[in-house]
Amino acid sequence: xxxxxxxxxxxxxxxxxxxxxxxxxxxxxxxxxxxxxxxxxxxxxxxxxxxxxxxxxxxxxxxxxxxxxxxxxxxxxxxxxxxxxxxxxxxxxxxxxxxxxxxxxxxxxxxxxxxxxxxxxxxxxxxxxxxxxxxxxxxxxxxxxxxxxxxxxxxxxxxxxxxxxxxxxxxxxxxxxxxxxxxxxxxxxxxxxxxxxxxxxxxxxxxxxxxxxxxxxxxxxxxxxxxxxxxxxxxxxxxxxxxxxxxxxxxxxxxxxxxxxxxxxxxxxxxxxxxxxxxxxxxxxxxxxxxxxxxxxxxxxxxxxxxxxxxxxxxxx
Amino acid sequence: xxxxxxxxxxxxxxxxxxxxxxxxxxxxxxxxxxxxxxxxxxxxxxxxxxxxxxxxxxxxxxxxxxxxxxxxxxxxxxxxxxxxxxxxxxxxxxxxxxxxxxxxxxxxxxxxxxxxxxxxxxxxxxxxxxxxxxxxxxxxxxxxxxxxxxxxxxxxxxxxxxxxxxxxxxxxxxxxxxxxxxxxxxxxxxxxxxxxxxxxxxxxxxxxxxxxxxxxxxxxxxxxxxxxxxxxxxxxxxxxxxxxxxxxxxxxxxxxxxxxxxxxxxxxxxxxxxxxxxxxxxxxxxxxxxxxxxxxxxxxxxxxxxxxxxxxxxxxxxxxx
Numbered sequence: 157x158x159x160x161x162x163x164x165x166x167x168x169x170x171x172x173x174x175x176x177x178x179x180x181x182x183x184x185x186x187x188x189x190x191x192x193x194x195x196x197x198x199x200x201x202x203x204x205x206x207x208x209x210x211x212x213x214x215x216x217x218x219x220x221x222x223x224x225x226x227x228x229x230x231x232x233x234x235x236x237x238x239x240x241x242x243x244x245x246x247x248x249x250x251x252x253x254x255x256x257x258x259x260x261x262x263x264x265x266x267x268x269x270x271x272x273x274x275x276x277x278x279x280x281x282x283x284x285x286x287x288x289x290x291x292x293x294x295x296x297x298x299x300x301x302x303x304x305x306x307x308x309x310x311x312x313x314x315x316x317x318x319x320x321x322x323x324x325x326x327x328x329x330x331x332x333x334x335x336x337x338x339x340x341x342x343x344x345x346x347x348x349x350x351x352x353x354x355x356x357x358x359x360x361x362x363x364x365x366x367x368x369x370x371x372x373x374x375x376x377x378x379x380x381x382x383x384x385x386x387x388x389x390x391x392x393x394x395x396x397x398x399x400x401x402x403x404x405x406x407x408x409x410x411x412x413x414x415x416x417x418x419x420x421x422x423x424x425x426x427x428x429x430x431x432x433x434x435x436x437x438x439x440x441x442x443x444x445x446x447x448x449x450x451x452x453x454x455x456x457x458x459x460x461x462x463x464x465x466x467x468x469x470x471x472x473x
Numbered sequence: 474x475x476x477x478x479x480x481x482x483x484x485x486x487x488x489x490x491x492x493x494x495x496x497x498x499x500x501x502x503x504x505x506x507x508x509x510x511x512x513x514x515x516x517x518x519x520x521x522x523x524x525x526x527x528x529x530x531x532x533x534x535x536x537x538x539x540x541x542x543x544x545x546x547x548x549x550x551x552x553x554x555x556x557x558x559x560x561x562x563x564x565x566x567x568x569x570x571x572x573x574x575x576x577x578x579x580x581x582x583x584x585x586x587x588x589x590x591x592x593x594x595x596x597x598x599x600x601x602x603x604x605x606x607x608x609x610x611x612x613x614x615x616x617x618x619x620x621x622x623x624x625x626x627x628x629x630x631x632x633x634x635x636x637x638x639x640x641x642x643x644x645x646x647x648x649x650x651x652x653x654x655x656x657x658x659x660x661x662x663x664x665x666x667x668x669x670x671x672x673x674x675x676x677x678x679x680x681x682x683x684x685x686x687x688x689x690x691x692x693x694x695x696x697x698x699x700x701x702x703x704x705x706x707x708x709x710x711x712x713x714x715x716x717x718x719x720x721x722x723x724x725x726x727x728x729x730x731x732x733x734x735x736x737x738x739x740x741x742x743x744x745x746x747x748x749x750x751x752x753x754x755x756x757x758x759x760x761x762x763x764x765x766x767x768x769x770x771x772x773x774x775x776x777x778x779x780x781x782x783x784x785x786x787x788x789x790x791x792x793x794x
Contacts (some may be wrong), residue, residue: 201671203575203641203746331600333566334593359596413575414643426574430601433570443749 157186158236159464160264162229162255165248166194170446170453174271175242176212176221176421177401177457183215185465189233191224193251202438204416213420216399231258238265238464241289244272249285256292266292269460271299272447295463299456301448309440309449310341312379314371314390317347321385321407328429328436329364330357336437337363343379345371380450381405381440383432386412398422401454403439407432545657545736550629550707552653556645557582557628561618562636566594567750571638573601577646584625585636586610586618614719616726623711632705637748639672640703648705648741657710657736660696660728661703667742668698672753680761684768688725691772692732696740700724700764703743710736715771721760722767729771 159182161175175190182188190212212221239259241252259266290296315322329342342364346353355364382397384390386408394404398421405423412424425435437443556579585598588609595607610621648659663670685699702724715730716723731738
């Protein structure tokens with residue numbers, strides 16, 4: 157089974173992350189290539205954020221997730237079994253139509269992935285092209301994400317028995333600006349041995365919830381951002397969350413002061429509140445205007461996979 | 474009017490000076506010889522005419538041109554300096570983390586100057602880092618905030634940083650290295666190789682280039698970027714740093730005052746990022762005209778009389794550490 161995921165046009169960060177997640181899931185059954193037709197711009201880049209690499213990452217099975225360029229979207233690529241074209245509002249729909257037609261001519265299964273709900277009137281030509289794409293596609297998966305929804309995001313800090321780290325997390329919540337705090341639900345997990353941890357601040361009273369004991373399975377799957385300390389037991393959970401379409405921040409990684417993000421999509425942060433706040437905003441999509449929550453985007457990826465590759469297993473933490 | 478006779482101390486100073494002048498000046502002696510102080514110089518006789526000239530000259534620029542300019546002793550500067558970052562803020566609670574998150578470990582103090590914000594900037598700032606100190610300054614304007622921050626700073630090096638998060642704190646080490654290598658003032662530039670901007674529009678670039686050319690003409694300098702707020706300088710240069718203006722012209726005023734003083738100002742490449750939250754208060758045409766007016770005013774002051782610095786080349790020690 158071979159699949160191609162095409163992003164026509166300059167893809168925003170959240171589209172790139174969504175494609176990465178799709179690719180991760182699709183590599184369970186075969187070779188995957190993600191085609192970026194444009195380089196990402198510098199406009200929405202953080203200092204220390206690395207650029208594109210030779211591959212998008214590695215699947216859990218160990219295979220590389222290949223990347224392609226404009227030429228691959230135009231047709232200079234190996235034949236695959238299925239082609240997924242991701243569409244967002246500012247995508248190059250003409251290029252998408254070309255890629256879709258080409259896939260159909262080569263006998264590939266064409267699936268349209270539209271994460272955002274069409275709540276705004278699209279420009280005339282875009283509307284026509286999107287309609288044409290829907291006609292030629294075998295199936296369209298429509299998401300329900302809205303850019304202006306402003307739904308609160310959930311951050312879960314996994315501190316376990318590290319009292320200092322838990323205190324740093326609470327200081328970070330306390331230091332968050334009021335306008336930002338209204339968009340967050342803050343959860344702090346501590347182990348039963350760390351009983352002395354209690355919220356003592358004044359600014360986020362009633363907004364921070366302290367959970368005692370091992371993190372709940374559902375909570376891990378539904379949290380938008382997982383935060384854990386570097387080289388501590390919960391770091392693996394953060395890495396797995398990123399592989400399964402979530403967002404994660406690892407605090408205290410030695411190179412965090414110079415490199416903002418790992419190649420697998422995990423964000424790095426130094427051990428201070430300012431750095432953690434930046435990593436939270438960047439990873440949750442607040443900074444890059446991600447339209448939906450992690451749960452919504454995971455559900456969308458599940459739907460796409462069900463269409464493309466029904467035998468791909470459900471993946472959860 | 475009887476001329477007052479020189480005091481015993483003045484006589485001794487005069488004799489010391491003349492003796493030094495009479496000794497043979499070998500290159501080694503030239504390097505190690507102390508710089509003559511103002512008090513070493515023979516004073517002219519005080520007559521009524523001289524008093525009148527003094528009054529006339531002082532009336533022009535408030536300074537006596539015969540007065541020895543202040544001495545800047547670079548040899549007293551430490552090689553491992555402490556660094557204070559000054560951040561003037563106005564309703565930047567959401568952007569403050571972006572201004573501070575990449576500050577290197579060499580930063581020993583961060584001073585956030587607030588006082589006119591209507592949001593929780595001051596409260597949030599205190600919790601960003603352990604070394605943050607919030608100073609309240611009720612006077613309006615970036616210049617007043619910077620001045621207050623400079624006065625409160627305790628580090629050997631003072632860094633100016635914008636609160637909108639557009640400057641990368643990770644570049645700070647480059648600025649500090651330039652200062653430790655001998656410069657008095659390290660000035661960020663978006664137009665040097667290695668620098669750039671994700672925020673500059675064409676009209677702003679054109680305006681900046683034009684204003685930079687005018688300043689270069691007046692100050693006889695060769696700068697590439699005028700209106701950029703990421704700068705660092707040694708604390709002992711504070712007496713030459715004029716920031717007594719309110720708006721975005723503060724960087725222009727500062728740069729012209731430092732350049733006209735004869736300080737060693739070195740440009741450092743820097744990348745300007747987009748601000749993440751909110752919109753910039755900058756209005757290209759309106760603020761461009763303000764900068765132009767500031768250039769005219771400062772240029773006039775420079776023409777009246779430069780307050781130049783007197784300093785020795787690197788490697789010549791006049792003081793003790």
